[in-house]
Amino acid sequence: MAPPLHPSLAPIAFLLGEWEGLGEGRYPTIDDFSYGEHLTFGHAGKPFLSYAQRSWDPATGAPMHVETGYLRVTEAAVGQPGAGVEMVVSQPTGIVEVLVGTVVDDALRLHSTVVALTPTAKEVVEVERELRLQDGVLVGRLAMAAVGRPLTHHLASRLARPPA
DSSP states (O other): OOOOOOGGGGGGGGGOEEEEEEEEEEETTEEEEEEEEEEEEEOOSSSOEEEEEEEEOTTTOOEEEEEEEEEEEEOOOTTOOSEEEEEEEEETTTEEEEEEEEEETTEEEEEEEEEEEOTTSOOEEEEEEEEEEETTEEEEEEEEEETTOOSEEEEEEEEEOOOO
C-alpha cells in the first residue's frame, strides 16, 4: 500500500506519475535532433519527490540520455509568488545540478545555483528548467550555458500520461 503524499508536496503533486512523449533539441555546437522522453515522479511519503528521466532516438529506439534526482518544496523567496522548490539532478555524464525556483499555477521554474562537474564531464555552467502543465500535457523546456556558450535554449518536450 502506497503511503499518503506528504502535505508539503501539494504544490508539485501535479507532477506525480509517468509522462511520455516527444521532444526537439538544438544547441549551437550540435545538429538539431528529435527524441522520445519518459519522466517518472514518485514519492515515499516523505517531503520530496523522486525524479527519473530517460530518452531515446524515436527512429531507432537507441537510448540517448538518462538522469535522476529529487524535488522538494520550500518556502518561496521573499517577494516571489507561489511555493519555493529545490531540485537536485545527477547525470551519468558527470554533471550534477542544484536548482532552485518556484511553482505557481502548475508551472515549475528552476535555475541552477551550482553545476558540479567530474574531471571528464563537458563544461556546463548554468541550467534553467521549466515544467508546465497545460491542458493535461506536461510541457518541458531546458536552457543551458555550456562549452563557452551563453544561456541558450536546448530542449523542448510535450509529454502526456501513457495509456494504462
